[in-house]
Amino acid sequence: MGLLVNGQWHDKWYDTDNNQGEFKREAAQLRNWVTEDGSAGQSGDAGFKAEKDRYHLYVSLACPWAHRTLIFRHLKGLEDYISVSVVSPDMLEHGWTFDKDNHSTGDALFDSDFMHQIYTHNKADYSGRVTVPVLWDKKTQRIVSNESAEIIRMFNSAFNGLTGNECDFYPQSLRSEIDEVNEFVYHNINNGVYRAGFATTQEAYTEAFDNLFAALDKIEQRLTANRYLVGDTLTEADWRLFTTLIRFDSVYVGHFKCNLRTIESYPAISNYLRELYQVEGVSKTVDFYHIKRHYYFSHTMINPTQVVPKGPDIDYARPHNRG
Numbered sequence: 001m002g003l004l005v006n007g008q009w010h011d012k013w014y015d016t017d018n019n020q021g022e023f024k025r026e027a028a029q030l031r032n033w034v035t036e037d038g039s040a041g042q043s044g045d046a047g048f049k050a051e052k053d054r055y056h057l058y059v060s061l062a063c064p065w066a067h068r069t070l071i072f073r074h075l076k077g078l079e080d081y082i083s084v085s086v087v088s089p090d091m092l093e094h095g096w097t098f099d100k101d102n103h104s105t106g107d108a109l110f111d112s113d114f115m116h117q118i119y120t121h122n123k124a125d126y127s128g129r130v131t132v133p134v135l136w137d138k139k140t141q142r143i144v145s146n147e148s149a150e151i152i153r154m155f156n157s158a159f160n161g162l163t164g165n166e167c168d169f170y171p172q173s174l175r176s177e178i179d180e181v182n183e184f185v186y187h188n189i190n191n192g193v194y195r196a197g198f199a200t201t202q203e204a205y206t207e208a209f210d211n212l213f214a215a216l217d218k219i220e221q222r223l224t225a226n227r228y229l230v231g232d233t234l235t236e237a238d239w240r241l242f243t244t245l246i247r248f249d250s251v252y253v254g255h256f257k258c259n260l261r262t263i264e265s266y267p268a269i270s271n272y273l274r275e276l277y278q279v280e281g282v283s284k285t286v287d288f289y290h291i292k293r294h295y296y297f298s299h300t301m302i303n304p305t306q307v308v309p310k311g312p313d314i315d316y317a318r319p320h321n322r323g
């Protein structure tokens with residue numbers, strides 16, 4: 001685990017000492033948008049037109065943020081339009097790697113050894129963390145974006161003219177409600193589990209833990225009253241929550257000490273989780289080997305023995321009671 005400083009890789013863990021033991025996630029830096037006609041999006045440069053075989057996605061199957069983009073690639077019928085490389089689950093002194101002997105597909109574009117090389121191909125003197133997902137443009141040889149929340153919005157609409165897939169997970173009429181739910185879920189749950197797990201003081205951990213379980217109680221109530229987070233429409237808000245929920249009982253309960261309750265013990269949330277898991281094609285995007293191996297093996301300051309637990313044994317394909 002580390003970061004680039006002026007294009008040089010440094011092996012360094014997150015700095016929580018300057019934040020009273022609290023983990024603060026850095027904002028993604030590369031924020032261009034693929035659009036239908038190549039005009040500029042909400043931020044960054046113009047020139048990234050939606051085209052077949054032009055873009056490549058770098059993901060980790062362990063990472064909940066990257067997982068969102070794989071789900072959208074599938075739901076929006078983009079598998080034949082956007083190619084993918086998968087990093088190894090182990091993120092150690094070199095950060096994410098393309099070790100083909102260790103469950104990576106390898107880097108399909110440059111045959112690189114390390115993910116940080118993709119960042120320096122984009123900008124030789126890049127400074128910052130080397131995160132996945134990354135959406136790469138083969139035409140301009142640049143990173144379009146390293147922000148999953150924005151990559152899924154591009155996938156939701158920019159390629160519709162090519163694919164004919166009009167499924168809309170961010171419908172205009174629900175946008176303000178989706179944004180509100182996303183904000184709540186991001187701070188307390190998506191990033192909340194990391195804030196609990198990476199906290200290096202009791203106080204920072206306790207605060208994150210309490211916020212997380214209070215938020216899950218609210219979500220349980222919401223999903224008791226409604227089929228999905230925003231009424232009866234399946235939206236991006238659900239998929240953004242899904243990638244955290246599916247990792248929760250396998251990793252966050254034990255490794256990140258989020259152990260007040262399991263997701264299995266929430267009646268509405270657990271049935272909802274199975275409903276989403278059983279949406280056609282979604283289970284193929286879930287890889288529990290990568291998920292467990294990544295967290296338990298890579299975070300050596302949390303789990304110095306690197307022993308990966310065998311359980312839990314949960315059948316997400318069993319029936320649910322939704323809909």
Ligand SMILES: N[C@@H](CCC(=O)N[C@@H](CS)C(=O)NCC(=O)O)C(=O)O
Nearest residue numbers: 028063065129130131132146147148
């Ligand atoms: N804002 C980014 C966050 C992505 C992110 O933090 N990914 C993690 C993997 S789960 C990562 O690559 N971490 C490496 C690091 O922080 O050095 C997004 O949602 O796309």
